[in-house]
Amino acid sequence: MDPGRVFYITKSQLASGVVYTILDSDSTTRLYTVETSQKAKPHMTLIRHRFPYQQMAPPACHYPSPSPPCAHPPVQVPFGGSNSGTVVSTVSFHGLSSKIGISLYSGPQPMDMTMQRSDLLASGRKFDSPLGRMQWKGGDSIFTSSHKLVDQHKRVIARYEKRSSLLSRQMDQFILLVQDANVIANLDMVIVTGLATIEYTRRSDKEWDEVLEEVAETVFDV
Numbered sequence: 001m002d003p004g005r006v007f008y009i010t011k012s013q014l015a016s017g018v019v020y021t022i023l024d025s026d027s028t029t030r031l032y033t034v035e036t037s038q039k040a041k042p043h044m045t046l047i048r049h050r051f052p053y054q055q056m057a058p059p060a061c062h063y064p065s066p067s068p069p070c071a072h073p074p075v076q077v078p079f080g081g082s083n084s085g086t087v088v089s090t091v092s093f094h095g096l097s098s099k100i101g102i103s104l105y106s107g108p109q110p111m112d113m114t115m116q117r118s119d120l121l122a123s124g125r126k127f128d129s130p131l132g133r134m135q136w137k138g139g140d141s142i143f144t145s146s147h148k149l150v151d152q153h154k155r156v157i158a159r160y161e162k163r164s165s166l167l168s169r170q171m172d173q174f175i176l177l178v179q180d181a182n183v184i185a186n187l188d189m190v191i192v193t194g195l196a197t198i199e200y201t202r203r204s205d206k207e208w209d210e211v212l213e214e215v216a217e218t219v220f221d222v
Contacts, residue, residue, distance in 0.1 A: 005052070005179060007031065009172040009195075011164070018202070020195055022174065024052050033085065034195050044091035044199060046192045048106070049084065053184050089192040093200060100125065100196050106188045115193060125197065130186050131157075136197040147197055149190060157183060158190050160198060 008023040017036035024031055033047045088106040093099075100115040108130060115125040115136070123138035133152040145162035157178045163170035174194060176183070183190065 005176045007052070007174040007176070009160075009174055011172075018199070020199075022191065022195075023171075024050075027171065032191060034192075034199075036199060041092045042090035042103075043093045044192075044196060045087060046089040046091075046188065046195070047085040048088045048188060051187070053187070088188045091192065091196045091199075093203070098200075100200060102127075102192060102196060104130075104189055104192065107186050113189075113193075115196065127193065129189055129193070131182060131189070134193075136193060147194065147201075149194060158194060160194055 006025050008025075008027045010021045010023065012019050012021075017038050019036065020032075020034035021030060022032040022034070023029060030049050031052055032049065035045045035047070037043050086106070088104070090103045090105075092101040094101065098117060102113045102115065104110055104113060111130065113127045113129060115127040117125055124135045126133065126135040128134075131151060134157070135150050136147050137150055138147055147160045148156050149158040151157055155178060157176075159175045159177060161173045161175065163172050174191070176187070176190070
């Protein structure tokens with residue numbers, strides 16, 4: 001296999017919230033849709049349309065009782081496509097504690113996970129996963145918007161790189177660096193924890209921008 005497989009991320013704004021779309025390496029084939037909700041829980045819903053490694057597709061979703069298997073409200077899919085797809089995970093943000101709660105319904109080991117900072121100043125979030133203890137860490141520089149997923153053996157499993165901007169038409173990249181059987185079987189988990197990290201960061205940055213704008217209006221009486 002290639003040393004790294006690149007997926008592309010696009011983002012659009014709907015009335016209900018931001019929608020992320022994860023595309024395959026051809027930048028055309030839609031693999032996942034992530035719908036967000038600003039207030040109502042779950043704050044994120046991950047829908048899988050197509051698994052990029054068809055020969056190693058994970059088991060179908062298993063919703064915890066008492067919900068019936070794969071029961072989920074209808075979803076709105078962008079790009080004019082059909083609503084075909086499987087809800088494989090949901091995410092809830094906890095503002096006061098800054099924890100991220102994730103329910104994973106697919107893969108070899110469906111489970112609930114909690115992503116949390118080791119301390120208030122930590123940029124990364126650690127969590128226990130089917131692949132062991134993992135952490136999404138922020139970039140090495142304050143001038144970058146990258147994140148990387150590191151396992152308990154200090155291997156970098158995946159990396160997110162922000163490429164889009166007002167001056168650039170490039171798409172953000174999600175790069176899977178380790179493509180062994182265990183990682184591929186848990187790709188839904190890798191994707192949802194990465195997108196949850198990205199969305200939490202986006203919301204935090206937006207809140208800070210609003211606070212700074214209010215302070216500026218107060219100080220300068222704009």
